[in-house]
Structures are given as C-alpha cells and as structure tokens.
Amino acid sequence: MPLKLEQPRRRQLISLTPLIDVVFILLLFFMLSSSFVAWRTVDTPLAAPSSTPVEASSEQPHAVFELRSNDGFVWFEDQRISLENSRRIRELVSQHLDDLFVLKAHDDVELQTLMRLADQLKLQGADTISIANAFRESKP
Amino acid sequence: MNINQKFITQRDRHGDGSVIPLINVVFLMLIFFMVAGQIQRSDPITIDPPTSINEKRPNLDPDVLIIVGLGNEVYVNDQPVAMDEVESMLSRLFDESSKPDQFWVQIKADGHLNIASLRPLFSAIRRSGLTKVSVATQLGQE
Structure with missing residues (x-):
C-alpha cells in the first residue's frame, strides 16, 4: 500500500479582486464629488435703505475710480490709468490714504473687471474700498 | 535567470500578483482625492466665479x-x-x-x-x- 503523505497546503492568498472593486468605487465617488474651487468672499455691505437718497457717508472724502469698459483702464479724475500700472495707482492711493475708495462702473463692465480693480487697489495699500457702490442703480 | 522565471510563474499562478502596482496607484489617487478635494453640495448651475x-x-x-x-x-x-x-x-x-x-x-x-x-x-x-x-x-x- 503506497503511503500517502499529505502535502503541506500552500497558504491560500485572499483574492484581491473584490478589494480593487471597492477601491475603484470609492475612487470614482471621490473623483466625481470633490470640488477643488477655493471659494472666498468679498464683503459688499449695503447701506440701509432710507427715504431720502443721500450719497453714502458724507463725512469721509471719496476717491472715485470709474470703470467705463472692460479694456483694462480705469478713470480717476478724468485721467485714464491702466489697471496694470501699479506704480501710478500706488501714487494715487498714497495721496488719498484717508479717503474712501469708491468704485463706479458702467453697465457693460464685467464683474471680473471690477474685482481686478478692487484687487489692484488693495494691493497698492487702499484700506477702505466701497465695491457695493458700483451696483447702485443710479447712473454712474 | 531560470530561478527568476520560476518565481514569476509561481507568482502568476496565483493571479493577483501582477495587479499590486495597479492597487498602489489607485490607492494613491484615492488618498489624493480624499485629502485634497472638498465634498460639498453642488450648485444648480455651473458658474465661473471671478x-x-x-x-x-x-x-x-x-x-x-x-x-x-x-x-x-x-x-x-x-x-x-x-x-x-x-x-x-x-x-x-x-x-x-x-x-x-x-x-x-x-x-x-x-x-x-x-x-x-x-x-x-x-x-x-x-x-x-x-x-x-x-x-x-x-x-x-x-
């Protein structure tokens, strides 16, 4: 009678296929539902409505920057200044440091252009910028 | 060389050995999306914010x-x-x-x-x- 010695069984590895399935499903879920937009907020506080329309805060002097189109230029006291001209804008900001920087915009100016101007003023040292003023319905 | 081939055939007999690099990459991608992405409610329309x-x-x-x-x-x-x-x-x-x-x-x-x-x-x-x-x-x- 031949002797049958039982061969030592090799350790059965767990199949990786279900693991890969689950990991792929998780990966798909996170890829589709993740958002990479870094949202920030720019405060545009509105003045409380009043019965008599008055120009916002008469005490602080204003430095009015006016956007007439999306051509990358801003108007200040009838001067046309490029939004890229950091040096000139810094000069203007330093001359009016205590003023309220009021932004005005014509109808066809894009929101992005307005934000570019606000960014540039902030970069050049302006502290108080009134962005909400650009959205007033009266003619700029 | 023979020994090397022997190990490769042994590994392939089990079937799952060749997918380990794939799993590594997929795990890395999974961790990236889990850590870097933010899960939030999606907006009803897509906008391009300023x-x-x-x-x-x-x-x-x-x-x-x-x-x-x-x-x-x-x-x-x-x-x-x-x-x-x-x-x-x-x-x-x-x-x-x-x-x-x-x-x-x-x-x-x-x-x-x-x-x-x-x-x-x-x-x-x-x-x-x-x-x-x-x-x-x-x-x-x-």
Missing part, C-alpha cells in the same frame, strides 16, 4: 445663497426665482431666520456677467433691508 487675490473665508455658512448665471437666471437657495420675487423671498427668509443678527447673503455670480444685470439684484436686497452681503470669488489671479 478670481481675486482676496483671502477671506466666511466663518459661517450663508443664510441665503443667490446664484446668478450668465443667462441672468437667478437661484435663491437652489430654487429658480424671478428677479421681481427676490425681494419678497428674502424678506420671508429673514423673518423665518432664528439668528437675524448674523443673517447674511452670499452672491455667486459669473465673472463674465456685466454689472447692469447685477444692479436689480443688489437693489432688491437693499429694498428687503438686508445689509450683510458678500460676493463669492475664487482664489487666484486672472
């Missing part, structure tokens, strides 16, 4: 989220609303609010939207008596 260097993050979630798309469609808290109904809706939401002191409105508008189409919205918010308003921007430079 970019800004502004770093300010809101401390609280907005009480009212107004989304304005390029076609001037307005969504208040994910509900499509006509522009002339915004004022009454905001007043109602403000009256229902449990914390009226902290009530604030966030506007997500497309960066290519012109100012003229946003003026009626700001007027409606102003008429409804709300003063805390913010415009959502995206971090970065144009």
